[in-house]
Amino acid sequence: MAIKRADFPLPDLTDERTAPFFAGAARGELVIPRCEACGTLAWYPMPACDVCGGPSFTWTAVSGRGRLFSWTVVERAFLPAFEDRVPFVSGLVALDDDPRVRIVSYVVDCEADMLTGDMPVVATFRPLRFRTVPDREVVVPMFVPA
Amino acid sequence: MPAHDWGRAKPLDDIAGDVAIAGIGETAYTKASGRTAKEIGAEAAERAIADAGLDPADVDGLTYSGAFADFDVAAFHEHFGTSHDMWSSPWGGGMTWAGTAPYLAARAIRDGRARHILNVFPVAWATQRSSMTGGPGETHATQPLKQNLEVPFGWFPQPVYFATIARRHMLEFGTTPEQLGAIAVAARRHANLNPDAVMHGRPMTIDAYLSSPVLADPLRLLDCCLISDGGAAFLTTSTERARDLRQPPVIVAGVAEAELTGRNAHWSQQRELTSTPQVFSAPAAFAMAGITPSDVDVLTVYDPFTIVSLMQIEDMGFCEKGEGGAFVDGDTLFHDAGRLPFNTHGGLLSHAYVLGIAHVVEVVKQLRGTAAAQVPGAEVGVYGGYTGATTSTLVLRKDA
Numbered sequence: 001m002a003i004k005r006a007d008f009p010l011p012d013l014t015d016e017r018t019a020p021f022f023a024g025a026a027r028g029e030l031v032i033p034r035c036e037a038c039g040t041l042a043w044y045p046m047p048a049c050d051v052c053g054g055p056s057f058t059w060t061a062v063s064g065r066g067r068l069f070s071w072t073v074v075e076r077a078f079l080p081a082f083e084d085r086v087p088f089v090s091g092l093v094a095l096d097d098d099p100r101v102r103i104v105s106y107v108v109d110c111e112a113d114m115l116t117g118d119m120p121v122v123a124t125f126r127p128l129r130f131r132t133v134p135d136r137e138v139v140v141p142m143f144v145p146a
Numbered sequence: 147m148p149a150h151d152w153g154r155a156k157p158l159d160d161i162a163g164d165v166a167i168a169g170i171g172e173t174a175y176t177k178a179s180g181r182t183a184k185e186i187g188a189e190a191a192e193r194a195i196a197d198a199g200l201d202p203a204d205v206d207g208l209t210y211s212g213a214f215a216d217f218d219v220a221a222f223h224e225h226f227g228t229s230h231d232m233w234s235s236p237w238g239g240g241m242t243w244a245g246t247a248p249y250l251a252a253r254a255i256r257d258g259r260a261r262h263i264l265n266v267f268p269v270a271w272a273t274q275r276s277s278m279t280g281g282p283g284e285t286h287a288t289q290p291l292k293q294n295l296e297v298p299f300g301w302f303p304q305p306v307y308f309a310t311i312a313r314r315h316m317l318e319f320g321t322t323p324e325q326l327g328a329i330a331v332a333a334r335r336h337a338n339l340n341p342d343a344v345m346h347g348r349p350m351t352i353d354a355y356l357s358s359p360v361l362a363d364p365l366r367l368l369d370c371c372l373i374s375d376g377g378a379a380f381l382t383t384s385t386e387r388a389r390d391l392r393q394p395p396v397i398v399a400g401v402a403e404a405e406l407t408g409r410n411a412h413w414s415q416q417r418e419l420t421s422t423p424q425v426f427s428a429p430a431a432f433a434m435a436g437i438t439p440s441d442v443d444v445l446t447v448y449d450p451f452t453i454v455s456l457m458q459i460e461d462m463g464f465c466e467k468g469e470g471g472a473f474v475d476g477d478t479l480f481h482d483a484g485r486l487p488f489n490t491h492g493g494l495l496s497h498a499y500v501l502g503i504a505h506v507v508e509v510v511k512q513l514r515g516t517a518a519a520q521v522p523g524a525e526v527g528v529y530g531g532y533t534g535a536t537t538s539t540l541v542l543r544k545d546a
Contacts, residue, residue: 003284003287003288003293008293008297009293009297009298009302010298011293011294011295011298012290012293012294015290015294017290017291017294018290018291018294018295021294021295042409043409043415044291044295044409044412044415045291046408046409050407050408050409069314069419070310070311070313070314070317070419071310071313072306072309072310072313072362072363072364072365073360073362073363074300074306074309074361074362074363075359075360075361075362075363076305076359076361076362078302078303078305078306079297079302082300085300088300090299090300090301090306090310091310092310092414092419100409100415100417101415102414102415104295104296104299104301104414105299106299106300112363117314117317117318118317128298138298140298140299
């Protein structure tokens with residue numbers, strides 16, 4: 001792979017566009033950029049609001065509650081870092097604050113067979129570690145049944 | 147539904163009937179061949195030019211993929227030993243742009259920039275796989291937003307996204323694994339009729355599909371495309387000129403391109419997760435061509451995963467949204483069953499993963515009457531191109 005970063009596939013905390021998301025998770029908060037002009041939760045981070053065009057955003061804490069829009073049970077490790085993690089559930093959570101915002105993350109503390117479409121879930125903040133990056137961890141939002 | 151909220155068709159000039167495809171060329175389609183994409187592109191170009199009965203010096207326009215610029219004007223001249231002026235555009239090649247390259251050609255011809263325009267797309271990803279360079283996964287992993295907001299969460303690579311999309315389709319519409327399997331079985335059936343297909347000679351039943359390993363539930367190995375080496379090219383010229391050349395012209399009757407807008411361009415954020423921009427491009431292309439879905443005799447669509455075929459079949463209007471599963475079940479997609487002959491060369495699933503260029507060539511063959519799994523009396527054929535955030539729809543018809 002052309003990705004040289006030693007801590008891949010952990011997130012790159014030096015990327016200014018997404019660093020506040022992980023700083024929020026470290027504080028136990030789910031934070032999303034909110035357009036200062038119209039209040040839209042603008043996700044993924046974008047240079048201008050896709051509703052009003054406003055250029056400025058404030059990272060804002062949201063409730064962390066949402067609905068499980070869809071998910072997959074990943075059985076095959078597509079990267080070496082995931083070899084000791086499969087099978088795992090990765091999915092899309094539509095936030096109650098604005099269902100247009102979907103957070104990509106793990107659904108944990110629940111058997112995959114028990115998941116149902118649009119079930120209520122809530123964020124939990126846990127350290128993410130990979131076997132290929134033994135000396136580092138990053139706290140990220142994951143989701144559990146609400 | 148306010149359509150502009152998530153995507154739109156791009157405004158294109160009406161070029162119906164102006165141009166025709168007059169030559170096609172293909173290389174062998176294989177697993178790792180040890181060849182470079184440039185070599186493969188040159189061979190495809192050479193064969194398409196010969197098929198049209200032209201000389202390399204007659205080719206004065208070239209469209210290719212700017213994202214994978216393996217066969218550009220410099221490579222053309224190097225291979226053929228030519229040095230003439232050529233109009234070119236990096237907005238051709240495969241995927242969505244295999245469908246819109248004929249539009250670029252029509253515009254260039256109308257503006258007097260070129261007369262015979264070649265679109266070329268080669269792939270050597272099977273060969274490159276051993277060195278882990280190139281390929282669909284790496285292309286995505288290098289995008290910073292994916293690298294930070296998706297990859298760490300295991301939402302990578304493509305089989306994972308499309309498993310999530312397939313799950314939502316199942317939740318919303320009751321689509322079943324057996325219905326996705328029907329698409330894979332039809333593709334393999336056609337590949338077994340096509341000696342050029344990578345999976346020729348390897349029949350597959352629905353039971354084999356259902357027992358293939360799950361990669362990312364609900365998607366199995368046999369829902370996924372191949373990784374291949376190979377390439378193809380086609381030559382577009384004015385309809386009038388095409389009628390003077392050696393092959394029966396295949397007329398470009400309609401073209402459209404559509405895109406997802408704003409945040410919808412990220413798969414994870416797409417409002418209509420179980421739809422594709424074919425919702426916008428197909429009606430526009432069909433209107434330009436003056437046809438309806440029931441006029442289509444053969445359909446090829448870009449099919450990296452079974453679910454992508456299912457969504458496009460729905461979005462192009464061959465059945466109602468959400469009814470695709472029941473529609474594709476059984477023999478609907480078989481070349482000789484008459485309902486919707488689909489990916490009659492085997493598609494990305496069972497012919498070769500050459501990103502759609504062979505799909506366009508297959509439609510041309512069907513309309514010439516020379517396809518391996520020939521649809522009897524095919525007069526109108528459609529290609530659906532796809533990248534996720536964009537689609538194209540190309541309507542071709544037999545010359546009257």
